[in-house]
Amino acid sequence: MGDMERISISIPAKLLKEFDEVIAEKGYASRSEAIRDAIRDYIIRYKWLQSMEGERAGSVNVIYNHHSHEVMQRVIDIQHDFRDLIIATLHIHLDKEHCLEVILVKGDAKKIKELANKLATVKGVKLVRVSVMAPGGHIPE
Structure with a gap:
C-alpha cells in the first residue's frame, strides 16, 4: 500500500x-x-451522486434523531423548497429517538442532488441515501 x-x-x-x-x-x-x-x-x-445528470426518479431516504433541536421542522422546510421535485413522502418511527423519512422524487438530477445535500447538512440528520433510476428503468452509471 x-x-x-x-x-x-x-x-x-x-x-x-x-x-x-x-x-x-x-x-x-x-x-x-x-x-x-x-x-x-x-x-x-x-x-x-455527483455524476448523475438528466431526468431521474427514485427516493431520498433520511434517518434523523427527532429529539435534535428543530430537525423535524428543518427537514420539512427543505422539502417545501423542493415541492416541484417531491412526489410523496413516507414517515416511519424507527425507535424512541429516530425517524425515517422516505422522499419519492422525480425530476432533474441536479435538483435531487441539491435536495440530498441540503438534508445531509441538517444537524440531527444521521444518514441520507439517494436511490434513483433514469427513465425507462436504466440504472445510471
Whole structure:
C-alpha cells in the first residue's frame, strides 16, 4: 500500500462500539482497514451522486434523531423548497429517538442532488441515501 497518513478522529463511544462489533463480524484485521473501506465507499457514493445528470426518479431516504433541536421542522422546510421535485413522502418511527423519512422524487438530477445535500447538512440528520433510476428503468452509471 502506498504512502500512509496518520489521522486522529473523535467518535461517540456508542458509535465506536457498534463499529467494532461490525468489523469483528466482517472479519477485518483492524479498525484502520475497516475505516479505509468505509471512506472508499463514501467517496464512490459521492462521485456516483455527483455524476448523475438528466431526468431521474427514485427516493431520498433520511434517518434523523427527532429529539435534535428543530430537525423535524428543518427537514420539512427543505422539502417545501423542493415541492416541484417531491412526489410523496413516507414517515416511519424507527425507535424512541429516530425517524425515517422516505422522499419519492422525480425530476432533474441536479435538483435531487441539491435536495440530498441540503438534508445531509441538517444537524440531527444521521444518514441520507439517494436511490434513483433514469427513465425507462436504466440504472445510471
